[in-house]
Structure formats: C-alpha cells, structure tokens
Amino acid sequence: LNLLGGLRRAAAKGELQMWLQPKWPCVSQLHGASQIEGFEALVRWRHPQWGWISPAEFVPFAERAGHVGLITDAMLSMALAQLAVWRPTHPAWHIAVNVSTADLLDPGFDQRVRRIATQAGAPLHRLRLEITESRLMQDADRVLEVMCRMREAGVRWSIDDFGTGYSSLAYLQRLPVDELKIDRSFVTEVDLDDTRARLLRTIVDLARSLQLKVTAEGVERPEELSLLADAGCDCVQGYLLGRPMPAADAATFTAPAT
Ligand code: G
Ligand code: G
Numbered sequence: 001l002n003l004l005g006g007l008r009r010a011a012a013k014g015e016l017q018m019w020l021q022p023k024w025p026c027v028s029q030l031h032g033a034s035q036i037e038g039f040e041a042l043v044r045w046r047h048p049q050w051g052w053i054s055p056a057e058f059v060p061f062a063e064r065a066g067h068v069g070l071i072t073d074a075m076l077s078m079a080l081a082q083l084a085v086w087r088p089t090h091p092a093w094h095i096a097v098n099v100s101t102a103d104l105l106d107p108g109f110d111q112r113v114r115r116i117a118t119q120a121g122a123p124l125h126r127l128r129l130e131i132t133e134s135r136l137m138q139d140a141d142r143v144l145e146v147m148c149r150m151r152e153a154g155v156r157w158s159i160d161d162f163g164t165g166y167s168s169l170a171y172l173q174r175l176p177v178d179e180l181k182i183d184r185s186f187v188t189e190v191d192l193d194d195t196r197a198r199l200l201r202t203i204v205d206l207a208r209s210l211q212l213k214v215t216a217e218g219v220e221r222p223e224e225l226s227l228l229a230d231a232g233c234d235c236v237q238g239y240l241l242g243r244p245m246p247a248a249d250a251a252t253f254t255a256p257a258t
C-alpha cells in the first residue's frame with residue numbers, strides 16, 4: 001500500500017474533499033445558518049479502491065513524510081474558492097484551515113497562500129489558519145515571523161488544541177493570534193467535573209487577559225454548552241451543533257434544536 005503515491009494522486013486528481021464544521025456564537029439561541037460565525041475545514045479522502053481513509057492516519061503520515069503541503073495546498077484552494085463563492089451571500093463567514101508548522105517553515109508558504117487567494121478571487125481576511133499549540137514552540141522565532149507577515153496580509157490565526165501544549169505566556173503574548181480554541185479534553189463532561197470546569201474558566205480568563213476570542217471544541221451535550229456560555233466563551237463547535245459536512249451543504253445548514 002503506497003500511501004504517499006496515493007496521496008499525491010489524490011491531491012492531483014481532486015480526490016481530497018473539504019468538509020466544513022460550523023462555529024456558532026456561544027450565547028445564540030437560534031442555531032440557523034444566519035447565526036454561523038464561520039467553519040473549520042477538515043480534509044476527507046475517499047480512495048477509489050481503499051474507501052474512506054481517516055485524516056487521523058494520513059495527515060500524521062504526510063507530516064512525517066515531509067509532504068503535508070500536498071494536503072494544505074489542496075485545502076487552501078478549496079477554502080478560498082468557497083470563500084469566493086460566498087462573497088455575495090455570506091461575506092462575513094470565515095473558513096479556518098488546519099496547518100502544520102512544516103507549512104509555516106516552508107519559505108514559499110505565505111506567497112503561495114496569497115497566490116491561491118488571488119487566483120480564487122477570495123478575500124484573504126476571511127481565511128483563518130489553525131496551528132496546534134503543541135507544535136508552536138518547535139521553531140518559535142521563525143514561526144512568529146511568518147505568522148506576523150501573514151497577519152499583515154490579512155490572514156487571521158487561531159491556536160488549536162489550546163491547553164495541551166506548553167507555549168509560554170511571554171511567547172503567546174507576542175503571537176499575532178485572534179483566537180484560542182480550547183481542546184476538547186477540557187470540554188467533554190465539563191459539567192460533571194469541578195476540576196475540569198475550573199481549568200476551563202481559567203483558560204477563558206487567560207484568553208480574555210490576552211484579548212483573544214475563545215472557541216470551545218467538541219461540544220456534544222447541552223449541559224456543556226450552558227456551562228461554556230456561563231464561563232464567557234465566545235464560540236462553540238461540536239457534534240451537538242453540527243458535524244463536519246460536505247462544503248456544498250454548509251450554506252443551508254440548520255443545527256438541531258438544543
Ligand atoms: O476531522 P477529524 O476528527 O477526523 O480529523 C482528525 C485529525 O486530523 C484532527 O487532528 C484534525 O486536526 C486533523 N485534520 C483534519 N483535517 C486536516 C487538514 O486539512 N490539515 C491538517 N493539517 N490536519 C487536519
Ligand atoms: O485537531 P482538531 O481540533 O483540528 O480536530 C478537530 C477534530 O475533532 C475533527 O476531526 C472533528 O471531526 C472532530 N470533532 C469535531 N467536533 C467533535 C465533537 O463534538 N466530538 C468529537 N469527539 N470530535 C469532534
């Protein structure tokens with residue numbers, strides 16, 4: 001099974017799909033598409049013979065093989081094309097694409113992003129990039145420099161899986177970041193565990209101190225949603241309010257009643 005060959009072919013032949021998961025304001029009672037803040041883009045791959053392959057397998061594989069850029073470029077193209085489609089009808093929606101530190105450390109990255117946006121006719125300021133906290137410190141100075149350059153061009157940054165890494169507060173404060181995304185592990189059953197609830201409130205307060213927006217991920221139960229609203233969380237994402245879906249379904253999506 002030649003996974004790298006398969007992935008190269010998949011990227012070239014358009015077999016990689018962009019699915020979108022909605023992000024909602026935490027306090028909104030009306031979970032219709034008009035309330036959506038934006039979406040996180042999640043890659044999906046259906047191989048003609050092998051069937052669905054999980055990103056939890058092929059993304060880390062591509063990272064180890066030094067070819068995660070294949071996935072990132074495909075996702076950026078789809079995300080920016082979608083933003084161009086939404087421009088007349090949903091101009092405020094953003095799409096957040098997951099990127100690896102390897103992408104940032106690739107010298108051509110920021111120019112590539114700008115070129116893809118220009119080709120797509122998409123507004124760069126509606127693109128967000130998510131970078132996992134645990135990877136931030138790998139090459140901190142260069143990562144900071146690229147992030148600042150891209151932020152100046154309009155790209156927003158989110159720190160993903162926040163709470164699972166070890167970024168120093170001094171470093172965090174220098175990053176041109178707009179949003180912290182609280183890792184699912186702090187959200188799951190937060191209403192049943194006092195320690196978890198205290199940690200969650202501490203993270204929200206930290207985000208406030210740094211003047212960052214805060215999004216909670218992995219919200220599956222109404223009790224979790226209530227606690228997050230009470231803690232002052234800005235946005236929520238999770239199966240309770242919408243699973244990742246094919247991009248074509250996003251504009252008409254309505255969340256199940258909670
Ligand atoms: O969507 P799902 O839960 O199956 O994703 C599994 C993992 O793969 C998650 O850690 C997610 O961040 C990662 N992932 C999903 N899509 C992308 C992508 O487009 N690029 C990168 N780098 N990671 C992704
Ligand atoms: O690592 P990252 O945060 O980018 O990964 C997001 C992953 O979490 C995706 O694979 C997505 O499918 C998954 N996900 C999104 N919402 C939920 C949820 O409510 N519960 C669980 N278990 N996973 C979720």
Ligand code: MN
Binds near residue numbers: 040
């Ligand atoms: Mn993410």
Ligand code: NA
Binds near residue numbers: 160162181183184
């Ligand atoms: Na995350």
